Amino acid sequence: MALLNGIKRVVCGISGGVDSAVAASILKQKGFEVVGAFMRNWDDQDEDGTCLINQENDYQDAKAICDHLRIPFVEVSFVKEYWNEVFTQLIEDYEKGFTPNPDILCNRFIKFGSFYRYSMKELGGDAIATGHYAQNSLGNFLKHYSPGKMAHLRRAIDLRKDQTLFLSDICQEPLRKTMFPLGGLCKLSVRQLAKDLGMDKVSKKRDSVGICFIGDRTFSHFISKYIEDRPGYFVDVDTGRILGSIMEFTNGPLGKGVGLGAQNALIMFATEMQTLRQF
Numbered sequence: 001m002a003l004l005n006g007i008k009r010v011v012c013g014i015s016g017g018v019d020s021a022v023a024a025s026i027l028k029q030k031g032f033e034v035v036g037a038f039m040r041n042w043d044d045q046d047e048d049g050t051c052l053i054n055q056e057n058d059y060q061d062a063k064a065i066c067d068h069l070r071i072p073f074v075e076v077s078f079v080k081e082y083w084n085e086v087f088t089q090l091i092e093d094y095e096k097g098f099t100p101n102p103d104i105l106c107n108r109f110i111k112f113g114s115f116y117r118y119s120m121k122e123l124g125g126d127a128i129a130t131g132h133y134a135q136n137s138l139g140n141f142l143k144h145y146s147p148g149k150m151a152h153l154r155r156a157i158d159l160r161k162d163q164t165l166f167l168s169d170i171c172q173e174p175l176r177k178t179m180f181p182l183g184g185l186c187k188l189s190v191r192q193l194a195k196d197l198g199m200d201k202v203s204k205k206r207d208s209v210g211i212c213f214i215g216d217r218t219f220s221h222f223i224s225k226y227i228e229d230r231p232g233y234f235v236d237v238d239t240g241r242i243l244g245s246i247m248e249f250t251n252g253p254l255g256k257g258v259g260l261g262a263q264n265a266l267i268m269f270a271t272e273m274q275t276l277r278q279f
Contacts, residue, residue: 005145009033010179011119012129013111014073016061018202019131022190023181025069025197027129030141035123036066036073041082041110061202068199074123078114085109091226103166112167116174127177133161135183142179151176158186 012024014036027034038059059075066073086105093100111130119125127142133156138144153175156162182190194203234243 005142007032007126007142007145009035009123009125010127010129011035011037011123011125013115013131014038014062014065015131015208016058016065016202016205017131017208018191018194018199018205019133019182020062021065021069021131021199021202022193022197023129023131024065024071025193026181027141027179028069028071034069034071035125036062036069036071037115037119037123038062038073038075039110039115040075040077040079041086041106043079061205065199065202068197076115076118078110081114082106082110085113094227101166104169107167108169108171112170112174112178116177120177127179128174129179129181131182132163132167132180133158133182133187134164134167134180136175136178136180138176140180140183142177145176149176151178154183156180156183161187
C-alpha cells in the first residue's frame with residue numbers, strides 16, 4: 001500500500017558501506033518497498049589492465065547487504081556517463097588551473113542525475129535515497145512532499161559528517177524526490193545500528209576517503225597518465241618564499257607519509273598558485 005504522500009517504492013543507492021546499509025534498513029522498517037542499487041561508475045580495470053579490487057569488494061559487500069536485508073539488488077553501470085560528465089570535466093579543469101571537486105560533479109550528474117532518472121524510469125521508483133549525511137526540507141522521508149513544492153537542502157545533525165557541501169549543486173527535481181535517512185543521526189549511532197542488525201562486517205568498515213577511481217595508487221602517478229607534468233612551486237603567499245616544488249611535496253621526502261587527500265589538495269593548491277602568478 002502506498003504511503004500518504006504517494007511514495008511507496010524507494011530505490012536506495014548501496015555502496016557496500018555502513019551508511020547506505022543502515023539507510024536501506026531504516027527505509028524498510030518504515031514500510032517502504034526498497035530496492036538496493038549498486039552503481040559502477042568506473043571501469044573494473046585501470047589504465048594498465050589491473051583489476052580495481054576495492055570496487056569488486058564493494059560490489060560483493062553491497063550484494064551481501066541486500067541479501068541480509070532481504071531486498072531486491074540491482075547493479076547499474078554509469079561508466080560512460082561518469083567519463084563524459086565527471087572525469088572529462090575534472091581533467092579539463094586541472095589543465096586550466098582550476099580546483100575540480102569530483103564528488104560535487106558526481107553527485108550532480110551521476111547520483112542525482114543518471115541514477116535518479118534510471119531509478120524513476122527503469123526501476124519504477126517513486127523516490128531515491130542515499131546514505132549521505134544531509135537533510136531535506138520536505139522531510140528526510142519526504143513526509144511533506146507534494147507535487148510542485150520546493151525542496152531545500154539542510155545540514156545534517158552530525159555536523160562533523162555533514163555532506164551538504166558536496167550536494168550543493170544538485171538540481172531541484174531530484175532533490176524533491178530524495179530521502180536522507182541518516183540526516184538526523186550521528187555516525188556512532190549508525191555504526192551501532194548496523195551492529196544491532198547483525199551486519200558486523202559492515203559496522204566496522206572504514207569510511208571511504210579520496211577519489212574513488214584512483215584506488216590504492218598515488219594521485220600523481222594516476223594523473224600523469226592524462227596530464228603532462230609541468231614545473232611548479234609552492235609559494236608562501238605572505239612572504240613569497242618558495243617552499244618546494246610540486247614533485248617534492250607529492251613524491252619526494254617532503255611528501256613522505258602524505259595521504260591521498262592531502263596530495264590532492266596540495267596539487268590543486270599548487271596549480272592555482274601557478275595560475276595566479278600569471279596575472
